[in-house]
Amino acid sequence: MFRAQCGACHGPGGAGGAAGPDLTTGTMKRGNSDESLFQIVSKGIPGTPMPGYGASAKEIWQVVAYLRTLSIGKAAEQAKGNVERGAALYTQHKCGGCHELRGAGGWLGPSLDNVGAERSIGHLYAALREPNSDVAPQSWRLRGKTKAGAAVMGVRINEDTFSYQYRDARGLHSVAKSALSEAALVTESAMPSYAGKMTEAEMDDLVAFLANCRVGGGR
């Protein structure tokens, strides 16, 4: 679909063409989330030549997935910051309190071992600037209390009518709903926004560091 419908404007490989911008940079200026890409492809961008496509939701999602692949794996070459300085910022801001990297760190957040290979550069910026923009349900947290008074807090990884499964710093847990006196799902990100907590140049450095977090070096 991409080559036939989009290639004329965006170029056959999506790297920009006669009538449409480069889609491989990993930073979509109209919005980086899957949801906003879905809207752009299905409805178009009013007031611009970008048309909307009346395809089925399934097909649109396939295009969104394809758009993601255009920029995946390129973050390291696209990053403009300094990796060494980024590593120091990673330590300074205690990112390791929540993220595991090379065998060390916490695990409230996802492991960052391969984040440079798996994510686009736009996604990395967005994760730091606006972590709340696109929190996937697998990152929602269970916050509750058992009838015995113990606090329950962790990433909700599964749920059914009778129980929650969650993980916290101690491991994997299953708790019966009947054993809880309070339970709520927290859909905001556990990760604070770093917008304003560092300069733009520092943000570039940190993203350059993340972009180079890849299993087995470069792939």
Added chain:
Amino acid sequence: MRLAMALALFVQVAVAQVTYERLLHANKEPHNWLTYHGSYASQHHTALNEITRENVGRLKLNWVWQGRSLEKFEPTSLVVDGVMYFTEPPNNVYAVDARTGRVFWSYRHVLPDVTYACCGKVNRGLAILDHTLYMTTIDAKLVALDARTGKRKWEKVIVDYKQGYSMTVAPLIVKDKVIIGPAGGELGIRGFLAAYDAKTGEQVWRFNTVPQPGEPGNETWGLESWKYGGGSVWLTGSYDPDLNLVFWGIGNPGPDWNAAARPGDNLYTSSVIALDADTGKRKWHFQFTPNDAWDWDAVQTPVLTEVDARGEKRKVILWANRNGFFYVLDRATGQFLHGKAFAKQTWAKGLDDNGKPIRNPDQVPSAQGTVIWPGVQGATNWYAPSYSPVTGLFYLTAWEDYWSTYYTYPQQYEQGKWYAGGSVKAPVPATNRDEVNNKRAKSAGYGAVRALDPKTGNKVWDFVMSDVSDSGLLTTATNMLFSGNREGHFFALDAATGKLLWRRYLGGQVLSSPISYAVDGKQYVTITSGAAMFTFSLHDPE
């Protein structure tokens, strides 16, 4: 590097990890099942004692895990501090709550369309070290997963699967190494046992189970037959930390039924090998079936214990072999102490003083077919036996009075093709997973859970079944024995007498070995049946 130093400053959150120290002393935490065989001594015995001969009537179902795979379901689970980890064939991994069966995470390994497993795309289970789970795959890779998230850490190609290799074995962790080997004895592979660095997957040592030219043992392969000699590895071995030796049973030589194509003993096929765990150097070997002509892989669990033999207490390996004989070996030297047939066999007149079979020359495969006991699946096979330190008895699943007609024909090796040099007809199917259906003639033999006295090899009792069984065994500190069978039953016997104490019909063939564990002080027993896994515990009387 500066980067690495910066990362090292992070505060490590204290999560209970499965250290090597814990694996070494697995018997100090009977509430867990930390290795494939439960402990390095591989006794398949639990010290848990909540379930007893008196209260077993209150054993009831807690949960069922439903698999989706149509492949044979052969895993033994690991249980670590309330979390159960296991594989579903071909190579999916699950972490579930051991009390409720609720899934924490799953991992799917995608296989190429064409692979070369001889006998189903099966997998027998996982190993764990620190926070990492290890699995071998049908396309001959070693995969490392984060036990907390199910995310892949790395995977390594171990050997080119297109040359007939596959991997089904649950890895064994010793110190900082992951020990594994390949299957493919029916596809002309050349086997090996090898150790990989648990952190990186880099190979540390490798021992060729079919020696190459220049290596000792290569002279036991006439006619250049070492090239496609088999010697597969598909069941986890045992480890003696005092001797620092791993003990491992090696598969049959290839081509399976045409022994004339490979004159000589064909070391180290159908043997047990003892290797230094740090270097992979061979300390000793003992060959059960020299120049094996029947496909009798020595792929059984090396059970480690101490018994009186030849007048003194010895550190031994107990071994009921597929060839129908029970052996007691000194595990420091490999010396044969004594042995005896444990089921009907016609291929040997007995064992000599060194444990070598005295063969019946006419009991070999032939062009017109020869009827031989035991049949091709052996008088026992890979499913776990058990040793109970309480009764001092050795228990196994036996196929009694079971035979096959063995045929041989000449065959040239072709890459990726079945290379067996013959065929077999057996009165009992190898496995029977589609339906639980038994219409055999009585003359086809039968299955039994059998207790042997390891001091003599004599039979102490038999629990006779209608059909044969591919289920392993578990004994308990409370003098019980759990097993399942091909008929779809899961049952408990009195380990002292073999008397039936309890049973449940689960409706699917049992193709694994039971385990026991405890969470919050409550004891559970788990078994697979069909494509599902069932967990039981004591319930209060209603």
